[in-house]
Amino acid sequence: MNGLNTAAVYLLQTIGSLYLLIVLLRFILQLVRADFYNPLCQFIVRATQPLLKPLRKIIPGFGGLDIASLVLAILLQLLLMTLTLLLTYGVMGNPLQLLIWSVIGITALFMKVFFFAMIISVILSWVAQGSHNPGVLLVNQICEPMLMPIRRFLPSMGGLDISPIFAFIGIKLIDMLVIQNLMIGTGMPDVLRLLI
Template sequence: MNGLNSAGILIVQTLGSLYLIIVLLRFILQLVRADFYNPLSQFIVRATHPLLRPLRRIIPSVGGLDLATLVLALLVQMVLMGALLMLAYGTIGNPLQLLVWSLIGITGTFLKIFFFALIISVILSWVAQGSHNPGALLVHQICEPVLVPFRRFLPSLGGLDLSPIFAFLALRLLDMLVVNNLAVMANMPPLLQRLI
């Protein structure tokens, strides 16, 4: 692989992953019923709307889940992985295998979004507690549904919230034991494993 291919891989990987995260954030924001009028929510809606509009005509929502957004995330992941394989090896390989790798990749990215949102939430609780910044409010809205199940089982410790620690552990274990093992079992190339 020459320097030009490496540069192409870096650009495709960075821009493709960024757009995939934006698409998955749109799904997550709808899932957690985040504030639609938040400026960051509006940016995410505008960034995904052109590609999502045609999919919404054919793919309906089911039970409150926006399946069109999930299909768009899957398509973005497949195009991203296909482009990386084409740049690195000159072929995309088996389309069915690419679909399986894309599902694994989306699952890993989904977990990482929650993981990093929790990190941001913990840091904000130390430095900007009670902030009304649109980013801080959005992070809180994303993290709260993940933390609620842990708070039900943990006793109150007088203002000390340990639920993020257990949420970190759960997300990390899911990533290590499920996503990484699925990637290995599906023979995902190391180039694509870096995406998850």
């Protein structure tokens, strides 16, 4: 792979992954029932609307979930992986295998969003407790549905919330035991693992 291809892969992965994250956040925000009047939510809606609007005509929502945004995320991941393979090895790859790798990639990104949202939430609880910043509110809305069931089973610790520790452990175990084994089991190339 020459320098031009390396630069193209880098740009593709960087810009494509950022937009993919925004599309997946649109799905997650509906999943956690976030406040869509939040300015950050409004940005995400505007950024994803051009691709989602035509897709929604074909793919309806189901049970209050925005299935079109999830399908768009998988299609974007599929496109990113296909272009990465083309630029790196000059081959397109098996479409079914690429679809499986795309679903694995979206699942891994989904887990990473919650992992990093919890890290941000823990840090903000130390430095910006009670803040009404739109970013702080959004991070808390993303984390709360995952932490609430854990808090039900934990005894009261006198104001100390250790539920994020158990959530971190759960996410890491899912990553180690499920996602990493699926990557290895399906033969995902190293160049595609960088996308995840």
